[in-house]
Amino acid sequence: MSQIPVRIGLLGCGNVGAELLKLLTRDSELIHSQTGERFVVTAVAVRDLNRPRPDYVDRELLTDRPEDVVASSDVDIVVEVMGGISPTRELIEKALLSGKTVVTANKALLAVVGAELTQIANSVGRDIFFEAAVAGGIPLIRSLRVSLAGERVRRIAGIVNGTTNFILSAMSDSDLSYEDALALAMEAGYAEADPSADVEGDDARAKAAILATVAFGRLVRFEDVYREGITKITSMDIDFAKRHGFEIKLLAICEVLDQPGDSSQKIAVRVHPSLVPKDHPLALVRDSFNAVFVTGEAVGELMFYGRGAGGLPTASAVLGDVIDAAHNLRYGVTERQLDREPAHLVSIHEMENRFYIAVDVVDKPGVLAGVASLFGENNVSIRSMEQLDMNEEARLVFITHMAPESAINATLEGIRSLDSVRRVAGFIRVFDPS
């Protein structure tokens, strides 16, 4: 095989970028023997030239002009690990337009303008790879794009945010409050100083949009994804869930809602906390691990499990893309990058779910009947109910059968308007594993 090295220009040299440089240097012989490829990094764009760097970062390659890297005639593959939307978008566009292949780990960017970037890549006959954008080191995107390209995927349900899984696992396994678990996640380096993108669900939302687009072949964008975060989950919710055989997980769920044979491809994509039966593989995912469950008509149930974040696992995914990109460049071919028509999306308000609902009430005769009758009036059937004493109050906890979201909203509105009701203290959807 040819020994002409493939030239890499790196945008960003934080955690992921530095680990990638280390792998490319330390493992260059392994990579060559396994793939026949040699790589050379010709430029590294950073914000601050003077910041201290590990020794495997060659300071001579550093530049604070990323626009030079994407335009350079000394670069074949632009690897973008700087993050952000602007100027990252413009840099990636320029890279593609000047004939570079792009490898990016930027989920937020892809979820917003992935379609535009793909279109540019198609128009110039170049590839854009993004394995590292979803579920870190887990080879999920390539599996969906290539191995399962002919599969009729019905659903993807996954834990795609390590921070929230760490927090929920700590609440469940160590009986911590949400606040204490969040503090622990920060201490352990799993949560950022401003954790809102993780705990409010926007990180998972971007990943859900990308997964749905890849799996269903229809364009789904960030703003198309319904999302609720985990900030309202309490220890009492977790306790109740555990006693009834559930774990609470923040799931990204992408699903086709048509009946088999119906070709209209109605798609729903959402991120919200979910009660997952404790014997389901997703319930067993602990710590900051990610896991994605894929259900296909032919393949049945698949699960992919691994490290969803962290410098090294993410760099490993970027490296896989870089090697694939080099193979395509060498042979002058590209991946299948089909233009995606917008998906026919179903809003969460049109869906049906099972629900866990906790209501704190004044502890007086007749209160339960008042609350329960509201479920009946809205045609919501109750699967199980439990009353817990809490000093002067009582907590009524319901799990419903399948019910339309609209009926549940009407029920909750009615419940909130009752004098005897102090608050709706818990509201979580129940994951249906079938």
Next chain:
Amino acid sequence: MSQIPVRIGLLGCGNVGAELLKLLTRDSELIHSQTGERFVVTAVAVRDLNRPRPDYVDRELLTDRPEDVVASSDVDIVVEVMGGISPTRELIEKALLSGKTVVTANKALLAVVGAELTQIANSVGRDIFFEAAVAGGIPLIRSLRVSLAGERVRRIAGIVNGTTNFILSAMSDSDLSYEDALALAMEAGYAEADPSADVEGDDARAKAAILATVAFGRLVRFEDVYREGITKITSMDIDFAKRHGFEIKLLAICEVLDQPGDSSQKIAVRVHPSLVPKDHPLALVRDSFNAVFVTGEAVGELMFYGRGAGGLPTASAVLGDVIDAAHNLRYGVTERQLDREPAHLVSIHEMENRFYIAVDVVDKPGVLAGVASLFGENNVSIRSMEQLDMNEEARLVFITHMAPESAINATLEGIRSLDSVRRVAGFIRVFDPS
């Protein structure tokens, strides 16, 4: 994209072949919209032309001359799902030599002559794909070959045989004997009339050889793989394991034994029952599911889980390969098919493990001391010990610390020679998850 359909010649039309025909027919529009490819099946080689077939099998395509299919100028991709070693090997060789791409699900063949077939494919510039040969529908081979091509894989440990996992799960979950669990597996269609290839471990052995070759880039063949089956596992072994926090699983383990930095790549590949800590993801795999745990230096821990067998999941994996093959054919490129040098293999006799050992003895004073002293004499340190009463006998159950296999063999030999010992009733290695 071009509309010229890619022509498929099928060798074999059993369960997998028929399901593939169904997918290619029923999902042709989906496949086209997702991949840009169209497929047409031009010939189907079967043993018996008169056997009844499902209606989606076009009888006009049937032939009982597979040698015509591999030589046909009307075939681009030969899909081999007929199984067996001969004449399958010769047919695949002829297919490659006459310029066809080959997709095969034949693990037994690949484990024995995969290197020779790869060499022929390389020499003629054609691909041979085999995703379906290991772990059925799970996209494992492509993940290892492409996504993890640059990864320093340290270990693969997996449940790659669904029949034995079904039997062991039934023994553990429903307290069945081995014989009853095997009968149940036969009834459920998970075990064949002659189950020996599954229960003796040879099916897993072939898959281990393929996985090691792909993951480590060195040739490992069927006969290089140490194997023990599950036929000697008893309910008492399972009970003890459960009480001590383990599940017993038949694991295929492929690992690099060098210290990091040592480039000699000493590899050990083995299949044997293992005590797996019950909180490890592999311990939780039930029914006939497969799961493969991959540990890489950069990516950390990954697990792939899904249906390892069955017509539809296997056909799904074959379809993924067919689509990938079509992409390569269209662009005139091939996968990286590197010639593999033979691996530097370490025999199981040179390894260290932890062991579970059960010894049935006459229930008399001094017997425990006699048995225990043999461990000491052979420098095997005991981690835990339990004595169980069984009428006139007693069972001594030991779990050792890490010890060389040679020391354990010497210990067992000594134990067997004691007058007070009736039998060594259990001997299982303990899986080290770290």
